[in-house]
Amino acid sequence: MAIPGNLLSATTESIDPNTSGWTPKANCTITKGSGGRNGDGCLSVKATAAGEIQVRTVASYPVTAGTVYYTFADTAGTVAERIGIRWLTAAGVEVSITWSLTTLAASSSWHRVSVSGPAPAGATQAQVVLSSTETAAGALHYWENIYLGLPIRTVGNLLDWNTESAETDASGWQVEANASIARQVPVTTWTVSWYYAGGHTIAATAAAAGDMSVVTVARPSVTAGTDYVAYAYLQPPTSSSTAWIELRFYDATGTMLQATRAPLAAPGTGFYRQIVSDIAPAGAVSCAVAAGVTGATAGQVLRFETTAVTVAPKIVAGSVLPYAAGSFERGIAGWTVPSGVATRVRSTPWGAVSYMGSYSMTVTSSTASTSTLRSPRVQVPNAAGLNWRAQITALAGAGSWSNVTVRVHWYSAAGADLGTSAGHGAALPAAGWYRINADQVAPAGATQAEMEIVATAAAAGSVMNLDGLALWQVLPLTAVEAVTASGYARVTLRELTVDNLMTVYRVQQDGTRTLIRGANGLIDRDPIITDIMVIEDHEAPLTEPVYYRIEQYTPSGTLSTTRISDPVTVGLDDPNLAWLKDPGNPQRNCLVMIETAPQWTAPIEQARHKVRGRQNAVVLSDSRGGLEGDLSLWTRSDEERRALRQLLGPGNTLLWQTHPGMGEEPSMYVNVGQAGLARAGGDADDPWRQWTLPLVEADMPVEVGVSGAKGRTWRDVLTEFPTWDAVRSTYASWEAVFLDRR
Structure with missing residues (x-):
């Protein structure tokens, strides 16, 4: 499965079907191995001689100086290893390499290495570099599941990326009592599709016998009365150690008002996610996370990583229990x-x-x-x-x-x-x-x-x-409402069974069923990840009642339950108006005024052969194509004109929806050719424009998912960027902020 946001191609990431994304950099040869995790393939690197071997990506990937990038890989071998980001100028000259620490030990089992860092001044491109120091010629090292891109953060985390991950340095943490702080890369195997945990951990070492603790430097803001949850993956020194995590709240003067501790009852010495939660008390304006060991022995090490503080989730949507x-x-x-x-x-x-x-x-x-x-x-x-x-x-x-x-x-x-x-x-x-x-x-x-x-x-x-x-x-299991002003139907589903699969159909009056669109494309046996879901159906027909059929399946694919919603009708009061919609980007949808509906043609590819001596020609025909015609419409303001240009800009397949009776079909997917926009006449500052859009009928796009914020909120933006100037210099538009397209 492709890693979301990966700058590397699927072939470079998974080494399937070949090694074309990689090339030796020093002292090695490469071949495709088997037994990988992200597909069967893996990168097999053979040492030419004893010493350090390095491979790098063939391609260089565009980066912006000052922006933090992150790389990780799963690896296995007989020696320890490290991973790096190689920064290059526009001319391909190496500026520097940001290296991870070397793993604490070697392992022939798949384990993770990673590092992050800001692109240095002068860097415009980056490559991933994989390194290990082998003891003899012919030694093999294996790599797989490789990522390069922006940090993959815990959605909603109030802590900054470096405090969460320790992938850049240890500056997000400070000693509170009887400890020293460093970073280490223990040999840790994470699930192949778990992208929130990397290689680096914070290692807190007890300076002497007694209680030991460290705490975050950051004090993110909180709201009194809100339930918060904090967690980290803890690796205790021994299974009998009393390791713990603590969520603390502070007032405006920095005085701690409340500290809630959750001890880890460790079954061993691996990494275990320990959760703590509590409600911010009256007067609380900030919080922190602490971790430590009660009664530590001198020299004992507590490691932890992926530390987060978020608003506490609801076990069931709307639950009032903390x-x-x-x-x-x-x-x-x-x-x-x-x-x-x-x-x-x-x-x-x-x-x-x-x-x-x-x-x-x-x-x-x-x-x-x-x-x-x-x-x-x-x-x-x-x-x-x-x-x-x-x-x-x-x-x-x-x-x-x-x-x-x-x-x-x-x-x-x-x-x-x-x-x-x-x-x-x-x-x-x-x-x-x-x-x-x-x-x-x-x-x-x-x-x-x-x-x-x-x-x-x-x-x-x-x-x-x-x-x-x-x-x-208790609220209705299934609720629907028409949002006529924005041209869509909203479907709210409650008390879904998490981990089941779900299919959602729109059913029209004639019984026609159509799958509706979600974040990953049409919702057809998609995994259910939360017990409540709100779906916006921007492709619902206008002025026609429809209802929704929801089917839930067990993980094995057996139909378990079905639901039917009430009917709902999305209105369009003015027949002179029509919607032009981008199914994958509904924030770009435009309501426009029609001047003239298309004079449709139904083209066909034909070859006409006149046979000598015969009256009638022999005509060979392909099947007749979809409708084609020119749509003439008005934009009545600068805002409408800019919105329509934004809609047409990517060249995506669009949905044209009209009032019934005002078009050949009330709903039609179309591709738009070269658009003309002429002034309507009159004064030079007249904002009206007359658009001519050549339309070609198209099939419904199946794989297109609805773009969205993927759970990001303004709080995530506040956490990631110190100032609004930094946001403005990172994103080209508010839509780019919404979609996190930097």
């Missing part, structure tokens, strides 16, 4: 046992038992009896009279549970007890994770709530694990 109280990544997060003998702790070790994340809440009943577990109290403003759903995911770990009931306890703004809903109960089967939920209407005056789980253990010593807990206002 992330910590539904995921248990840092502990039991305020859950209590108001009645019964059950005890509750975070599961251990990391990854042993969980439905989401790496931990769950382990509930143990010492007797065959009933216990009640209660969540921390949360705010549910304007809840009265609305339907709410409480949901848990439970696993019977030992013994048996004859009844597990989920319900909600309601309170007024003053804290008065408004009673508990009836809830819904079910016996918990002996194996596997099961979801139990209950819908209930909030009583009058309810503004606060606690989720309650009433569990009856059928045997002493019964154990139950809970994870993925949520409480949210």
Whole structure:
């Protein structure tokens, strides 16, 4: 699979089907090997003699001085290795090479090396250089899954790239207690398609016996009352070490208001993602992330990488439970046992038992009896009279549970007890994770709530694990609305099953089904990555009611569920107007005024042969082509003229949509030839223009996906660029900012 944003070609990246993207730079020959990860091919590099061997990309790739670029590769061999970015002038003269550190050890298993750095002054091009120092002629080293491009950041991360990755240097971190900081490249194998982790790690070494900690230099801004999550991949010194990550909040004076710690219950000495979350307290304006080891031995090393702070995700869209109280990544997060003998702790070790994340809440009943577990109290403003759903995911770990009931306890703004809903109960089967939920209407005056789980253990010593807990206002599973002003239909899908596959059809009055477009092209068995999805259908027909059919499939491809939406009609009130749309870039769509509809022709390729002595010629014909004709339209302002030029500029296949009866077809995909735009006459400053667009009917583009921000927000722009001048000098337009096209 091609790495998103890679400047390297697919062949250069994956070494499939050949090695044409690479050439020896020093002391080696290259061939195509097998057993790769990103396709079967890999780059096999053979030493000509003992000593350093280097290969580089054949091509040079354009770069901008001062911009940070990133390269990584997966590699394997009998010696340690490094990777570099070779910077070149426009004339191809080497300026310098930014090298990674050399890996701490050699490994014949695939592992990752990487580095990032700013392009130096004078550099206009870059190459990737792969290096290892072999001990003898004929020694082999292997490379695969190679990337060069802009940093691949965690979307929404409040920390800058270098603090997140340590791929440039260690300056994003500072010593807090009893430690020194350096960078190291341990031998680490990451999943081939996991692009957020590289080779460099921060290595915090204990200076003496005792507690050791380091903290980020950056103090990104936060909003009081917002739930945040921080995480990092930690490699503890030993499996018994008490390594931890901490999320801290500060006020305007820099005084720490709150510190929430999540210890890692490590099952070994690999890298484990440890998550911590909490709500920013009143007065909080900034945050930081700290990491450390409690009771470290002198010389012990804690390594970590891919550090991030983001707004906490919702376990279910709209859930009012804090992330910590539904995921248990840092502990039991305020859950209590108001009645019964059950005890509750975070599961251990990391990854042993969980439905989401790496931990769950382990509930143990010492007797065959009933216990009640209660969540921390949360705010549910304007809840009265609305339907709410409480949901848990439970696993019977030992013994048996004859009844597990989920319900909600309601309170007024003053804290008065408004009673508990009836809830819904079910016996918990002996194996596997099961979801139990209950819908209930909030009583009058309810503004606060606690989720309650009433569990009856059928045997002493019964154990139950809970994870993925949520409480949210129930909204329609499928909702549609017409956004007539922008010419599209909006489809909102809720409570989707993550990791399933999904197909979405638009169904017209005559029963015609058409796949609708998503980020990767037509949505046809696309993986579901979130439980809520909003789809904008900019190709919906105008003034005609349509509905949407949603099919969900299991990962193996078996149809599991279907949904049908209500009908929706996208309007177009003025028949003199029409839409010209770019299916892959709906932000460029234009509403234009038609002067004259095309006088269509249906061309055909023919060869006419007059046979001597015969009256009629012999005509050989190809099939008749699509319609062709000239569309004449007006732009009425400078803004409309610029917008239409932007739409036509890339030469993409467009969708022309008219009011029914005003064209040969109300919707038609077209290619536009040489466009003419003449002044409409009158004064020289008259903004009106008369456009003539030669149209050729085209097929619906199938592979084109809808361009978008891919989850980026203004906060990401703020994190990546120190000033607006830096943004302006990096991007040519606001659309380029939106699409992150530098």
